Amino acid sequence: MSSIGARAFISYTRADNTDHLNVVDQLRSELSGRFGAVTGRSLEIFVDRESIGWGEDWRSKIRGSVESATFFIPVITMRYFQSDACREELLAFYENAKQLGVTELILPVVLAGSARITQNDERPEVRLIEGLNYKNIEPAWLAGYQSPQWLQAVHWMVDQLAASLDRAEDALDRRVLDKSEPSDIGPVEAKASGGDVVVLGEQFTKLTPLVNNAIRDMTNFSKVAGTALKDKNLGEMSPKQQQVELVSAARLLTEPAKALRRSGEALERGGLETDAGLRAVVDELRSLENEVADAHVGKLLSSFAGVATLSESIGTVAELVQLLKVASVVNVSMRKAVDPAIRGLQSMNNALQVFESWREI
Numbered sequence: 001m002s003s004i005g006a007r008a009f010i011s012y013t014r015a016d017n018t019d020h021l022n023v024v025d026q027l028r029s030e031l032s033g034r035f036g037a038v039t040g041r042s043l044e045i046f047v048d049r050e051s052i053g054w055g056e057d058w059r060s061k062i063r064g065s066v067e068s069a070t071f072f073i074p075v076i077t078m079r080y081f082q083s084d085a086c087r088e089e090l091l092a093f094y095e096n097a098k099q100l101g102v103t104e105l106i107l108p109v110v111l112a113g114s115a116r117i118t119q120n121d122e123r124p125e126v127r128l129i130e131g132l133n134y135k136n137i138e139p140a141w142l143a144g145y146q147s148p149q150w151l152q153a154v155h156w157m158v159d160q161l162a163a164s165l166d167r168a169e170d171a172l173d174r175r176v177l178d179k180s181e182p183s184d185i186g187p188v189e190a191k192a193s194g195g196d197v198v199v200l201g202e203q204f205t206k207l208t209p210l211v212n213n214a215i216r217d218m219t220n221f222s223k224v225a226g227t228a229l230k231d232k233n234l235g236e237m238s239p240k241q242q243q244v245e246l247v248s249a250a251r252l253l254t255e256p257a258k259a260l261r262r263s264g265e266a267l268e269r270g271g272l273e274t275d276a277g278l279r280a281v282v283d284e285l286r287s288l289e290n291e292v293a294d295a296h297v298g299k300l301l302s303s304f305a306g307v308a309t310l311s312e313s314i315g316t317v318a319e320l321v322q323l324l325k326v327a328s329v330v331n332v333s334m335r336k337a338v339d340p341a342i343r344g345l346q347s348m349n350n351a352l353q354v355f356e357s358w359r360e361i
Contacts (some may be wrong), residue, residue: 006069006071007045008046009065009070010046011075012024016077020141027154034158038159038162045073062096065093066096069168071164074129081123088353091128094128100171101171102172104168110129117129123343124268135157196284210267214266214348218345225256258340271355275354275357
């Protein structure tokens with residue numbers, strides 16, 4: 001009888017695959033083949049949301065993938081952190097894996113830029129990768145696919161995948177058994193533990209000030225930007241005058257941009273943590289298939305309705321991001337000043353996308 005196969009999802013940018021001699025295709029082939037030889041189990045590796053079955057409702061599908069012990073393998077370069085899609089996949093998978101206690105399912109491989117991955121980086125996603133058990137495969141890739149270094153790197157990754165799969169499956173099995181243990185509390189509360197619901201309520205309570213802070217900082221940044229560039233007809237100025245005006249404007253924007261980045265990232269973290277907890281509780285309640293559980297689900301979701309309505313701001317935030325990207329190419333000082341604001345708005349946009357997804361739960 002054949003063993004039950006394992007699954008993995010490789011998260012990457014297409015440019016990195018193209019520029020690095022189709023490294024994702026190479027990893028997909030070699031990891032799958034070597035894993036089968038080492039463990040006796042097949043490893044099906046997916047490289048896009050559609051093929052793995054996530055589709056448009058990928059946020060809800062990610063939790064199911066974590067619960068079935070699917071690996072998440074991000075192929076890291078500095079481009080990876082500039083991709084909104086890659087960042088969203090990484091952060092969403094991590095929050096669900098953390099909530100289920102199986103972060104070992106994430107195996108980052110660093111293809112370029114390992115020296116820049118430090119805990120001192122301002123970007124939370126970079127710090128996250130640094131804190132995980134990543135493998136720097138750049139030296140092996142430079143040595144070539146037929147080199148001993150590359151073979152050793154693949155061997156190391158397969159060993160990590162095999163060991164991590166055993167630990168994750170044991171942890172997920174224990175979680176299922178723990179939740180099936182008899183309880184003195186009612187059936188609904190026993191299925192979606194009171195502790196989970198309480199923690200979820202606390203997370204939701206914390207979201208409100210995070211939303212207010214992000215909106216406040218976005219509004220303040222917009223006002224300062226308007227003041228800094230008001231009545232500045234750059235087209236009629238000499239190149240030197242333009243640079244002077246832009247440097248002056250950049251100085252005014254620096255601190256508001258940093259504040260927007262901090263509040264946007266805080267909102268993103270809070271939204272993702274709440275999302276993982278919300279989906280866990282709702283899934284468990286719905287598995288009961290009775291009217292009492294359905295009532296609990298309805299009450300729970302209604303409490304999030306106010307936050308979900310903020311998703312109407314997605315278009316406004318996206319437009320502001322595009323405007324700032326245009327401004328950033330004009331001048332070095334301006335680019336340094338607005339880059340934190342761009343990152344903050346991208347984090348804010350991701351949080352708003354999470355809130356929007358709650359309408360479909």
